[in-house]
Amino acid sequence: MWTVLYxxxxxxxxxxxxxxxxxxxILVRLRPIGLHAEGSYxxxxxxxxxxxxxEAQxxxxxxxxxxQYREIREK
Known part of the structure; x- marks a missing residue:
């Protein structure tokens, strides 16, 4: 069974x-949810x-x- 991680x-x-x-x-699947007005996810x-x-968490x-560390260093 597949579980939402993020x-x-x-x-x-x-x-x-x-x-x-x-x-x-780690095995991963992507599932699109929600749509923009122009039809993209x-x-x-x-x-x-x-x-x-x-393990995935x-x-x-x-x-x-x-x-986050990289973003802080770049500031």
Whole structure:
């Protein structure tokens, strides 16, 4: 069974997270949700298997911490 790990604000972010998770050996699916007026998707659910949810949460938390650190350094 697939479980929502995170909701990305756009397709680019969703793909980056998916690529990162897959590089760590975690199976990932993306599911678009919500539509703009022009018909493009607004948000994307990042789904992982129920068996990998805890590991996936740890990996995602690490990735988000690294991102925040980089943003702080760039300021």
């Amino acid at each position: 909701i990305a604000p756009n397709q680019t972010t969703a793909k980056r997270i998916k690529d990162f998770m897959e590089a760590e050996g 607004t948000n994307f659910e990042i789904l992982v298997t129920e068996a990998e949810i805890e 740890e990996v995602l938390n690490q990735a988000l911490q690294v991102r």
